[in-house]
Amino acid sequence: xxxxVSPLVPAQPEGSFAAxxxxxxxxxxxxxxxxxxxxxxxxxxxxxxxxxxxLGIGAEPQLLQRxxxxxxxxxxxxxxxxxxxxxxxxxxxDGSLEQMTLSPHxxxxxxxxxxxxxxFASGLPLTVLSPLLGLQYGLDGATLAALAAALLVxxxxxxxxxxACTALTLxxxxxxxxxxxxxxxxxxxxxxFGAGAAEAQASGLSAAPHLSILGAGLIVAGMAVPPAVCxxxxxxxx
Amino acid sequence: xxxxxxxxxxxxxxxxxxxxxxxxxxIAAGEWLAVRGPNGSGKTTLLRCVAGLTRLDGGAVLWDGxxxxxxxxxxxxxxxxxxxxxxxxxxxxxxxxxxCALQLRGVSAPPAALAAALADxxxxKxxxxxxxxxxxxxxxxxxxxxxxxxPAQCWVLDEPLTAxxxxxxxxxxTLLERHLARGGLAILxxxxxxxxxxxxxxxxxx
Numbered sequence: 001x002x003x004x005v006s007p008l009v010p011a012q013p014e015g016s017f018a019a020x021x022x023x024x025x026x027x028x029x030x031x032x033x034x035x036x037x038x039x040x041x042x043x044x045x046x047x048x049x050x051x052x053x054x055l056g057i058g059a060e061p062q063l064l065q066r067x068x069x070x071x072x073x074x075x076x077x078x079x080x081x082x083x084x085x086x087x088x089x090x091x092x093x094d095g096s097l098e099q100m101t102l103s104p105h106x107x108x109x110x111x112x113x114x115x116x117x118x119x120f121a122s123g124l125p126l127t128v129l130s131p132l133l134g135l136q137y138g139l140d141g142a143t144l145a146a147l148a149a150a151l152l153v154x155x156x157x158x159x160x161x162x163x164a165c166t167a168l169t170l171x172x173x174x175x176x177x178x179x180x181x182x183x184x185x186x187x188x189x190x191x192x193f194g195a196g197a198a199e200a201q202a203s204g205l206s207a208a209p210h211l212s213i214l215g216a217g218l219i220v221a222g223m224a225v226p227p228a229v230c231x232x233x234x235x236x237x238x
Numbered sequence: 239x240x241x242x243x244x245x246x247x248x249x250x251x252x253x254x255x256x257x258x259x260x261x262x263x264x265i266a267a268g269e270w271l272a273v274r275g276p277n278g279s280g281k282t283t284l285l286r287c288v289a290g291l292t293r294l295d296g297g298a299v300l301w302d303g304x305x306x307x308x309x310x311x312x313x314x315x316x317x318x319x320x321x322x323x324x325x326x327x328x329x330x331x332x333x334x335x336x337x338c339a340l341q342l343r344g345v346s347a348p349p350a351a352l353a354a355a356l357a358d359x360x361x362x363k364x365x366x367x368x369x370x371x372x373x374x375x376x377x378x379x380x381x382x383x384x385x386x387x388x389p390a391q392c393w394v395l396d397e398p399l400t401a402x403x404x405x406x407x408x409x410x411x412t413l414l415e416r417h418l419a420r421g422g423l424a425i426l427x428x429x430x431x432x433x434x435x436x437x438x439x440x441x442x443x444x
Contacts, residue, residue: 015315015344023341034329095323102289103342104315110342237291 020109021116024100028117038086043125046079050133061138068137069147069198075133076126076151076194077158077187083122084162084183085176087114092170092236101237107230115163115225123155139202146201146211153214154194160221161186167232190217240267241316241391241423242302243288249296250280250287257283258442259296267391269437270414270424279443281427282322282396288425289319289394301392315344318390320381320398328370332361332380335369339384347387355383359409374401382406385413393417393424399432408433 032039053071054064091097100110130151131144139147165183169175197210242264249259257280265271273281286292288299290310298305301313326335333352340347347355356365359379361372369377378401385393393414399407411433414424418434426432 015311019344023338027338030334031327031329093323094327095321095325096327098291098319098321098323099325099339099342101291102314102317102319104311104344105342237286238293 015104015106015109017106017109017112020103020105020107021113023105024110024113025117025120026113028114029120032117032121039083039121042079042083042122043129045082046075046126047129047133049078050075051136054136064137065139065202068134068139069143069202070195071137072130072133072147073151073154073191073195073198076130076155077191079126080122080155080158080162081180081183081187083118084166085179087118087163087166088170088233089166089175097170097233098237101233107233108226111163111226111229111233115159115229118163119156119159123151123159127151127155139198143198143202146207147198149207149211150194150197150214153211153218154190157190157214157218157221158187160218160225161190164225164228164232167229167236170232170236190214193217241421242266242300243392243423243425244300244303245288245297246300247297248284248287248294248299250283250292251295252283261297261440263438263440265423265425265438267421267423268418270393270418270426270434271438271440272432272436273425273427273440273442274429275442281442284442285319285394285396285425285427286321289317290314291319313392316391317394318343318385318388318392319394320384321396322400324377324381326369326377326380329368331366331368332356332372332376332383333365335380336383336387340387343388343390345388351387352383355386356380358386359383360405375403375406378402379406382409382413385410385417391422393422393426395424396427397429398426399428399430 050072057063088097091100101107127148130148134144134147162183165179165186168182169178172178193210193213197207197214200210201207244264246262248261250257261284263271273284275281283292287294290306290313298307300306304312306313325339330338333356336352336356337347353365356362359382361376361379364372364376398410402410414432415434417424
């Protein structure tokens with residue numbers, strides 16, 4: 001047995017926000033790739049449900065154009081919700097979250113990295129696919145662009161708000177139900193302004209005001225959510 | 239550099255049940271503290287309190303004379319904590335798990351060092367297998383490899399010998415001995431006797 005121990009390094013390994021962010025982002029994406037079924041489930045759900053509506057409603061172009069943006073947004077919201085529980089729960093049950101809490105990196109760094117990875121694996125594919133799905137509803141080019149732009153700004157807000165809710169439900173029994181009760185009401189404003197952007201564009205108005213409000217929401221959520229998640233994780237660890 | 243971990247009058251309760259109070263100890267470089275006691279006597283909670291995961295009701299933990307409640311960064315930079323939960327991802331291989339754990343601690347180990355450490359703990363041929371295919375003891379051995387490569391000064395380990403076979407336990411003893419020899423310190427909650435005799439013994443519970 002040639003057991004060797006690395007020498008004690010007198011210099012203290014310094015943690016940094018960026019290193020924590022990069023570590024969590026890379027790790028969570030790698031885990032998502034390893035388990036494509038789970039990741040693709042949300043995307044598949046989004047595509048399937050959004051494709052079923054035109055089939056169920058029938059070929060009524062005006063009605064489809066009217067409901068298209070709203071339906072696609074509701075599907076995106078539910079798909080984002082589907083992938084939420086996985087964000088912290090698995091790390092909590094296998095002890096990874098303890099290790100992250102005790103790492104030298106500031107908590108905000110890896111929390112941010114995890115949220116970014118969640119958006120990258122769930123929100124971004126939804127955004128990219130949304131114009132294709134919009135075609136089934138007969139939306140015109142400008143409306144499709146407004147829809148994708150609204151999703152591009154809105155889905156990160158969903159990931160952020162969802163992260164705060166899922167961190168709050170860590171360790172709670174019946175967490176899934178609690179998560180729905182917490183998260184879905186918070187998602188409502190995002191839905192209203194997100195679907196509103198495409199609808200305004202479709203009715204000949206500008207989507208800009210809605211997108212601005214979504215952007216403002218993204219900034220506020222980006223500032224407020226990471227500290228809230230850190231606090232919730234600390235409570236869950238206690 | 240001499241590291242020192244000190245606990246002053248620690249107290250913690252869970253709900254209305256008081257787990258422990260007035261627990262004080264000091265560990266200097268090259269020493270280790272054994273925490274013993276029956277199940278449910280609060281060993282794990284004490285270790286979590288020392289690591290800074292669980293909030294104390296009273297008292298303070300000091301690292302190099304500074305309370306970790308106020309400045310936890312210098313302590314966490316030098317802390318290797320391993321609780322009951324191994325923090326191992328089933329989808330990642332032993333090698334990736336080890337690398338991930340070290341990177342999180344800000345330790346960059348070259349792939350050759352990872353492979354050598356895993357070979358030392360007997361996972362040389364299995365290091366590319368997903369961790370789900372490893373046995374409980376083999377997963378614990380990933381933790382042993384981590385102990386080898388992480389330069390942390392302070393080990394806080396909860397039942398480190400669980401699921402390890404005789405050879406694994408001997409390996410752990412060797413690692414602990416080297417760790418103490420290089421100026422490290424450790425707190426171990428354990429039911430078994432560990433080879434280098436503890437400098438101090440803390441008995442929990444009545």
